[in-house]
Amino acid sequence: MGTPGINKPFSPPRRPSSADLPANWRPPRPRRDWTPTLVFLAAISVLVGWWRFKGFDAGPARTLKNNSAASARINPSSLIIPQAPSAEDSSPSTVRAREITSQDIDKPGDPYLEDEYRKISEQYYGNKLPNVPVLWEDRLQVIGPLIADGFIEKGLWTSQDNKEFILLNPSISPDAADTRRVLCHEIVHEYMYSIGNKNEGHGPRFQAELLRLSRAGAFEGIPAADGEKASLKAWIESESARLEQESRQLENEKPELEQSRTAVESEAADLNQQVRELNERISSANSQQGGGPSDAEISAANARRRAHAQKAADFDAHLADFNARIQNYNAAVGEFNRAVGRYNLMIAYPDGLDEENALHPKAPAQQ
Secondary structure (H helix, E strand, O other): OOOOOOOOOOOOOOOOOOOOOOOOOOOOOOOOOOHHHHHHHHHHHHHHHHHHHHOOOEOOOEEOOOEOOOOOOOOOOOOOOOOOOOOOOOOHHHHHHHHHHHHHOOOOOOHHHHHHHHHHHHHHHOOOOOOOOEEEOHHHHHOHHHHOOOEOOOEEEEEEOOEEEEEEOHHHOOOHHHHHHHHHHHHHHHHHHHOOOOOOOOOHHHHHHHHHHHHOOOOOOOOOOHHHHHHHHHHHHHHHHHHHHHHHHHHHHHHHHHHHHHHHHHHHHHHHHHHHHHHHHHHHHHHHOOOOOOHHHHHHHHHHHHHHHHHHHHHHHHHHHHHHHHHHHHHHHHHHHHHHHHHHHHOOOOOOOOOOOOOOOOOOOOO
16 A cells, blocks of 8 residues: 555645735845955955064074073074064064063163273274164063073174164173173174174174184183183093092091091090099098099099090091091182183183083082
8 A cells, every 4th residue: 555645746836926925024135255355354464464563673683692501401592583573583582582672772871881882892893883772681681591491691682673782681790701701792793783794693704703802802712622622621521520529428428527526525525524533532532541443443544545535536637638638629629610711711602601501610618
């Protein structure tokens, strides 16, 4: 039996007439195409972005490296603030540096720093360097940690809106030699920029100019061949390991010496008390004509005194030897620190004092 109605003829639906529609019916509106509007808004956004970036003229900024981390740690390149923002200059350090330099662009320079700048310009550049503001900037201290752990931003040269200026970190101000090095480093950037080498960075011409200043006595540095630096660094590393081992031995001996000192002093106090008691008994026996300590007691006390004297002499000899070793250690530390200072000045090329790879002095031992 077939399904009811399956064989009924099919009639297409009739197009409704106006008479079939409700009185309030309105034809549906066609869907609006928003594509032209979105394209127009996107074009406006691009134009606005281009106009904003075009108005920000930030010249290259170069900095002096100083990182206490080992050379195996990240080796950040010098901070650069390019002419226009790009995907490569959005690092936190660059963004922060741009904020700081934008706020400092119209600030007056520090009289002392600008006087030093003019002296260097007059003596080493024939007074031909442009006069640029040089000022202390505390906020450079926040940039270093954004680059790498232990990194210290000592100085920064930049150009914005066709205005060049130099910022120095106040943390270097107590060290006149370091301040001079950093200032000379930034001055070389200014010199390179002034002669049209605007993208030199720390390239060969920068290195050659910094070397020229050092040889002319503008700042303290020790030019050295790579072989000499490598040899000195190898000695420093070997001596550092030796001094660390000796320092551990000295530190480990201190508790033993203190225990020996305490034992000797305690025994001396006890022995002195015993001698006083024997003397009192002898004095009493003399007045009473008898009853004093026996010869065996006196002999034992004298034997104990001799043993203690030997123990005290051994301690004094050990202490004298320990103090002599500390003096020798401190003398070696002094020589080590002088070698470290020499090496750190040797690696003043190409980036001034490149303390990212600098070695560190040791503190003397306390007696």
